Amino acid sequence: MAESPGLQKRVFVASLATETNTFSPLRTDLQDFKDSFYASPGQHPETPTLCSAVFPVARRVAEQYRWTIIEGTATWAEPGGIVNQQTWTFLRDQLLEELRCAMPVDIVLLGLHGAMVAQDCNDCEGELIELVREIVGANALIGVTFDPHSHLSQRRTDHANIITLFKEFPHTDFVEAAEHLVKLVHRTSCGEITPHMNVFDCRMIEIFPTSREPMRSFVDRIKALEGNGDVLSISIVHGFMAGDVADLGSKVLVITNDSNSAGTNLAQKLGLELYSFRGNTRPEFLAPSHAVSLALEANDQPVVLADVWDNPGGGAAGDSTVILNELFAQHVTNAAFATIWDPIAVRTCFSAGKNAEFILRFGGKMSDKGGEPIDAEVRVRNLVRDATQSFGQSVVPLGDCAWIEVNGVDVILNTVRSQVFNPDIFSNLGIDPQSKSLLVVKSTNHFYAAFSRIAKSVIYAAVDGPYPNNPITNNYKNLNRKIWPRVENPHDH
Ligand SMILES: [Zn+2]
Known part of the structure; x- marks a missing residue:
């Protein structure tokens, strides 16, 4: 094959995802991943799944971007209870070993969910991204997709370069989120842009269906802002109220082309607007x-x-x-x-x-x-x-x-x-x-x-049943900051 050395990029792709309801009576093990979705390296189907859409998307652009794709495992378990520690360490270490075997790589693409909790790890994705960074070094690019029902810790933004989330709930746009990520990673690797991530903590937890107002117009406006000026990407972290972790809550993530001040301001502006929707985003839930x-x-x-x-x-x-x-x-x-x-x-x-x-x-x-x-x-x-x-x-x-x-x-x-x-x-x-x-x-x-x-x-x-649906009374032990509706004015100091 006629390749110009130095132009071809080596890209490692993997997906490891579930959403953990820490209050669930269920427990999640390796069999749950195998029951829902488990594709060994090279075995990912052509059709995307919710969190592994980076696979078919990366394959599609490989020739155009001059990417050599090295595929790791892709797996997903239906949301359930806490992941047992053995299962988490097995899946994590398997992914890291696949990455080591793929080295040297220029780019890592990870399709994650963002709300996985294991017995001894409250931030599985943060731990995973940090360990990936240790292997690939400071110069490689790490791009990640998350589901919006995730917990966005600083550990994740510290060690990843670019993060995109699905914007829609129902998540009809999971392929678009992967395409958005892949394009931004490619532009970054070509030296065209320098992504900088800013996060605003909305200090709230709520349900945000985008199939109705006010979220429908909000998401449409956010999409229109992307690509304007220095704004590369905007993601809304809805948060997941059934996950008792320190980073529980809604956040706004803005990625700019190396503009910290523009990113900070926009994340805050959109975050406070989202906060103003509190209590008015859900449909009516009846007995x-x-x-x-x-x-x-x-x-x-x-x-x-x-x-x-x-x-x-x-x-x-x-x-x-x-x-x-x-x-x-x-x-x-x-x-x-x-x-x-x-x-x-x-x-x-x-x-x-x-x-x-x-x-x-x-x-x-x-x-x-x-x-x-x-x-x-x-x-x-x-x-x-x-x-x-x-x-x-x-x-x-x-x-x-x-x-x-x-x-x-x-x-x-x-x-x-x-x-x-x-x-x-x-x-x-x-x-x-x-x-x-x-x-x-x-x-x-x-x-x-x-x-x-x-x-x-x-x-x-709405049946007041097993799901921890009331953030005011949910027995959170790890949440360590004030959020609405547990406190009335969490932004007041
Ligand atoms: Zn979700």
């Missing part, structure tokens, strides 16, 4: 009985009802029976419910076989706040091995799944935990979502992107 009766009154169907807190995508188990019992109590029929995580019940349904009718116990197992298990006569309507659903271009595994009919409601039981992203979670099991009056989905807001296309209305139901 389950109110939510279900409202759904029954709707004339146009299907109505989509979100069980916002029993969200496996936020690290909850996803086996709460509270809203399903509410459907039974209000005699709802022609409804479909996704999903109840219960591997034992799925196993039993497979043993019973399609069309079997029997009394099954399912759900309500992982938390004393997730409702009681349901004991009911069910009919097994369908059984699918290794079922999946879509999320954007990515394919999300659900494991073996059973569609059961119980009290006139179609319920999907799954074995690999996942929040609900797409109506094909129903159709892949054989349920036509458009024929239903009511679709219940366990998800805080990710469902919205795809379900809003078929939903005649969307209702958000």
Whole structure:
């Protein structure tokens, strides 16, 4: 191959990601990573996943940028409880060893989530980036993508050169965030720009769906600011209230072309604007009985009802029976419910076989706040091995799944935990979502992107269950600074 020495850059790419709900009754181990997504070096599929979009994006630009890509492992576990220490050290050290073998490298691209907590490490990503820096030295470039539901520690900004986050919630733009990162890293490596990161701490924690105002316009404006003057990139760290760590909270990250003052000012201006939205960014969350009766009154169907807190995508188990019992109590029929995580019940349904009718116990197992298990006569309507659903271009595994009919409601039981992203979670099991009056989905807001296309209305139901949904009363032990709503005016001194 005719290569001009010195022009070709060596680029190491890896992805190691999960979101840790430190209050979750679950624990996360290596099998959870293997169940959700695990690609050994060279095995990453062409389709991107949420946090590993740097892989297909880097491959695509490799020839144009004269990059030699050396791929490490890419893995992701569905959000869950604390990562056991052995699993964290194994995955961390495996990545670092792959990097050592790839040396010398000019660039490291990491697809991370940003809210991973292990038994003895509250800032897994900070530790990882610092250890990567030790290996590659001061002159190599480290570029990182994070999910906005992350904790941005100074350790991360100290040791990375460029960080980009998804801007949208639902995260429909994870590929764009990787493309944005890759472009900035390339321009930096060519000497065209000198990225400088400034962070403003908004001292708050809140939910920021960008599918509605005021966040919709805010994100649109931020995008329009990128590329103007010295502003290279703007990211909003939403924060993740279920992670008890020192850096919990919302932050604004501005990257300028070597302009500390412009970066500081813009991060503060946008950060205080975000702070001014506090208390006004969420849709209305209704009590389950109110939510279900409202759904029954709707004339146009299907109505989509979100069980916002029993969200496996936020690290909850996803086996709460509270809203399903509410459907039974209000005699709802022609409804479909996704999903109840219960591997034992799925196993039993497979043993019973399609069309079997029997009394099954399912759900309500992982938390004393997730409702009681349901004991009911069910009919097994369908059984699918290794079922999946879509999320954007990515394919999300659900494991073996059973569609059961119980009290006139179609319920999907799954074995690999996942929040609900797409109506094909129903159709892949054989349920036509458009024929239903009511679709219940366990998800805080990710469902919205795809379900809003078929939903005649969307209702958000909040069960005060296993998810630590109230930052005022959540028992934070590691949070060491004042944030709203725990204090009224955290910016006052
Ligand atoms: Zn997220």
